[in-house]
Amino acid sequence: MTNEEYIKFFKENKSSNNKFHVRTYGCQMNEHDSEQVEFIMSTLGMKKTDDYTDADYIIINTCAVRATAENKVNGFLGILKHEKERNKDFKIVVSGCLPNAEKDLDEFLRLNNHIDILMGTANYNKLPELLYNSLYDKKTIVDISDQYDVESMDLNYNRMYNHKAFVNIMYGCNNFCTYCIVPYTRGREVSRKLDDVVDEITKLSANGVKEVTLLGQNVNSYGKTLDGNVDFSMLLKEINKIDGIKRIRFMTSHPRDISDEVINSYKTLGNLSKHLHLPVQSGSNKVLKEMNRHYTREDYLSKINKIKEISSDIALTTDIIVGFPGETEEDFLDTLDLVNEVGFDSVFTFIFSQREGTKAAYREDQIPHDIKMERFNRLLDAVNKNALEKNLKYIGKSVLVLVDEISKTDENMLSGKTDTFKTVNFKGDKELIGDIVKVKITDANTFSLQGIIDE
Numbered sequence: 001m002t003n004e005e006y007i008k009f010f011k012e013n014k015s016s017n018n019k020f021h022v023r024t025y026g027c028q029m030n031e032h033d034s035e036q037v038e039f040i041m042s043t044l045g046m047k048k049t050d051d052y053t054d055a056d057y058i059i060i061n062t063c064a065v066r067a068t069a070e071n072k073v074n075g076f077l078g079i080l081k082h083e084k085e086r087n088k089d090f091k092i093v094v095s096g097c098l099p100n101a102e103k104d105l106d107e108f109l110r111l112n113n114h115i116d117i118l119m120g121t122a123n124y125n126k127l128p129e130l131l132y133n134s135l136y137d138k139k140t141i142v143d144i145s146d147q148y149d150v151e152s153m154d155l156n157y158n159r160m161y162n163h164k165a166f167v168n169i170m171y172g173c174n175n176f177c178t179y180c181i182v183p184y185t186r187g188r189e190v191s192r193k194l195d196d197v198v199d200e201i202t203k204l205s206a207n208g209v210k211e212v213t214l215l216g217q218n219v220n221s222y223g224k225t226l227d228g229n230v231d232f233s234m235l236l237k238e239i240n241k242i243d244g245i246k247r248i249r250f251m252t253s254h255p256r257d258i259s260d261e262v263i264n265s266y267k268t269l270g271n272l273s274k275h276l277h278l279p280v281q282s283g284s285n286k287v288l289k290e291m292n293r294h295y296t297r298e299d300y301l302s303k304i305n306k307i308k309e310i311s312s313d314i315a316l317t318t319d320i321i322v323g324f325p326g327e328t329e330e331d332f333l334d335t336l337d338l339v340n341e342v343g344f345d346s347v348f349t350f351i352f353s354q355r356e357g358t359k360a361a362y363r364e365d366q367i368p369h370d371i372k373m374e375r376f377n378r379l380l381d382a383v384n385k386n387a388l389e390k391n392l393k394y395i396g397k398s399v400l401v402l403v404d405e406i407s408k409t410d411e412n413m414l415s416g417k418t419d420t421f422k423t424v425n426f427k428g429d430k431e432l433i434g435d436i437v438k439v440k441i442t443d444a445n446t447f448s449l450q451g452i453i454d455e
Contacts, residue, residue: 001357006128010044013039017213021055025073026063028251029186029215030096031113033124034061037095038158040127041132048158053083057091057131062098067353073098077112084114091134093117095124095213099144101357109140120144121186122171156405160406163434164211164247165204169197170225173217177281178292179321179358181353182217189218191225200239205244210436211273211402212239212251220257233261240269246436247273247402247419255280255293258303266311274311275421278304279319282330283338287324291360292384297338304342315345315390322379323361323372332375339382345390345420346447347383351376384446391422391444398440398454399424403432423448 001009020041024034037059038048049055057082063069071096080092081181097447099105099118107388109115119126122145134141159165170191173183201212214235216222223230239248248271265272278300282288285296307314320335339347351372354361399418407413407425414428415439425448426439440454 001103001124001128002097003128006132007043009132010046010128019049019054020046020057020059021049021052022059022061023076024061024070025051026061026065026097028166028213029168029217030061030063031160032168032215033121034059035095035158035160035166036124037061037127038052040124042158042248044128044131052080055090057093059093059095062094062096062213064097064101064185064355066102067355068210070098081112091116091131093119093127093130095119095121097121097181101181101355105142109142110440113140113361114131118142118144118403131352143219161434162208163402164213164404165209166215167197167201167204167212168192168216168428169214169219170216170222174221175215175218175294176292178290179324179355181355184357186217189221189225191222191230192221192234193226194230194238197235198242199226199241201245202288205242208244208434210245210434211247211249212245214239214248216250217252218254218257219250220253220262230374231261233259233265236262236265236269236272240271245271247271249273249275249421251277253278255300255303260306263303263306266307266314270365273419273421274313275317275419276307277317277319280338281319281321282324282327282331283323283335284327285334287327287331287335290326291321291324295333299341301341302339308447313420315349315422316342317346318342319348320379321350321352322359323362323367324368325352325425326365327375332379336379336382339379339386344383345422346387347379349376349379349383352397388444391446394422394441394449395444396441399437399449399451401426401439401451402436404433405433406430418449424451425449426453428453 005416012179020032022037024030052058060076061071062073100120104178117130118140119130126143128145146388172187172189174189176183204212217411220232221230222235239245269335280300281291281293283297401416401418402425403414403416405415407415412427413425415423415425418424424439439451440452441449441451443450
């Protein structure tokens with residue numbers, strides 16, 4: 001049967017009475033995958049519900065990069081076991097990175113024998129077929145692959161916002177950082193054709209999208225699997241030409257691969273947002289080498305200085321891991337020093353966790369938890385100090401804000417992002433959602449700005 005035939009089957013068998021719930025853990029890639037899942041379930045005639053206890057189908061889109069995310073998945077699966085005992089007809093689908101990362105699938109399935117479908121990161125197009133098969137097969141259906149067929153992928157999504165969208169430009173990763181499970185869960189790098197990406201964004205623009213975020217595990221290596229002289233800077237130039245797209249963002253970047261052409265794009269491309277997320281992970285050359293990052297502290301700072309020369313008002317953010325095996329106090333102080341030298345607008349801080357299957361997990365020089373926590377708190381103090389200083393400089397300035405939604409903390413406020421990826425909260429009519437509004441900043445804290453509409 002074809003996907004169209006599976007869709008017809010579900011629609012003709014009253015699936016419109018069925019509800020589905022999608023639970024997402026992890027990064028923007030996972031969130032975007034969930035948008036595709038929601039579209040597929042909708043095409044089957046089902047309705048989305050935010051209450052998992054009211055769902056007939058539950059799809060858990062998992063992350064295996066951090067232990068905390070995996071623990072949450074296992075906790076939710078434990079809750080669902082009781083739901084399955086109450087209602088044996090409802091279906092549980094586990095997708096995303098965790099199925100690809102499991103080293104002992106037999107043991108995982110023994111502990112979670114209430115799962116109906118276990119599928120990998122590259123299998124979402126097969127979801128209708130797998131759901132159909134699960135109606136007749138009482139055993140867990142396992143379909144795991146990390147090999148993306150970018151030519152035949154059906155790239156339709158139920159997008160979270162009407163005015164902005166995630167767009168995958170590539171899949172997989174070739175870097176094999178010693179702490180990271182991603183190359184084992186999402187496979188080797190493969191880039192989508194430039195014309196296919198441009199066509200998708202052109203259609204998004206025609207449907208009202210103003211901002212796109214280009215996704216890839218390492219966007220700076222985009223094009224390496226394509227024929228011809230194609231690279232990331234070329235893709236940015238083509239997207240910048242698309243009418244209606246006001247802001248272009250991307251993540252994630254690898255410092256080794258960010259080119260001078262991409263850096264110069266911040267000067268030459270008017271729609272490229274003045275924000276760069278460039279994960280450094282550590283400020284110590286010894287630790288960077290042991291992480292297999294392929295750049296030094298000096299390399300990183302050189303590229304940061306080039307970026308600042310090109311765009312003095314650019315906002316810089318990064319990722320840092322505390323407590324990598326063998327990290328000494330001197331190594332940690334090198335990281336603190338780099339944080340203060342760069343003056344990041346914000347930092348995503350992580351405590352090293354052992355991920356089975358990665359080289360760093362098996363090292364004997366693991367850092368004790370109390371030392372990791374003490375260093376983490378010191379780093380957080382420095383990061384928050386820099387972030388507050390950056391944000392306070394916005395007070396009195398007027399900025400353009402793409403309005404995203406009603407504020408999650410105050411239903412009387414709107415919330416959106418500046419070009420530099422700062423969150424701004426201000427009073428305004430909900431009809432402004434999706435518009436770019438001029439806002440005068442009146443106050444600031446570590447994590448956000450407050451303002452009033454600037455008439």
